[in-house]
């Protein structure tokens with residue numbers, strides 16, 4: 001896990017709260033990100049990721065608490081050209097070409113990278129002269145990425161950058177992101193795709209109900225919730241009672257007709273389970289980040 005000591009943090013949320021009427025979208029968020037970190041903000045729908053990102057970019061103000069970028073207000077950091085962002089639901093600008101749009105955005109930054117460099121990093125060389133309102137969804141996402149990085153920002157913020165991309169487009173997106181971060185830049189991206197968080201970030205911050213509930217490497221998070229998973233078929237029956245009190249069991253989830261027991265001791269759990277009667281389709285596997293995430297964000301079902 002990486003922490004920032006001494007040097008000014010790139011990103012600092014301190015007790016940040018944002019309420020909308022009765023809804024606490026961000027409920028006391030404390031998060032510090034240091035220079036050069038690649039951080040995934042991982043959470044289910046409505047966890048507060050986009051609201052946190054809006055606060056971070058100065059598009060919205062916290063109801064309480066504080067958000068700082070490079071030790072300054074988000075607005076000043078953004079105006080100084082230190083931040084590039086890719087947000088959800090951006091509408092294409094009609095009638096300009098990809099190169100014209102990226103060149104225009106470059107002209108608004110103090111130290112942009114060459115436009116051709118940004119186009120190449122985003123995989124847009126072949127589409128440079130195409131109108132931006134005539135692109136596929138995946139191609140439009142690449143333009144959004146070029147727009148985010150052409151200012152050569154110190155911090156890149158990406159809100160669900162791979163939403164709506166197919167597998168091949170996702171892979172090529174992450175390759176572009178890695179090419180950019182080799183330059184030592186800080187990246188914060190939000191995602192629902194748990195394996196993507198694990199594969200593309202050094203640090204995974206899990207948020208739920210507007211708060212940080214876990215923070216570490218993908219491996220740290222898996223270990224925090226137990227390394228193994230014992231699962232079995234319900235065969236249409238309700239989940240038996242008392243599973244949570246079997247030896248080693250840390251959490252119980254029921255998904256697609258299967259019970260999944262996260263356990264610190266898979267041998268003891270499987271043995272105790274078998275002693276209670278016949279078990280169908282028993283499997284013991286190591287827990288993936290997906291399972292860790294479900295365990296962290298689900299209420300116990302037993």
Ligand SMILES: Nc1ncnc2c1ncn2[C@@H]1O[C@H](COP(=O)(O)OP(=O)(O)OP(=O)(O)O)[C@@H](O)[C@H]1O
Pocket residue numbers: 020023024025043044045046047048049050051052192
């Ligand atoms: N402008 C708003 N007015 C009222 N409620 C809002 C507003 N923006 C967000 N919310 C609520 O705040 C909570 C957090 O929303 P947010 O969009 O930050 O979550 P998210 O983690 O980004 O979700 P998703 O993954 O679905 O994009 C949700 O309950 C949402 O309905």
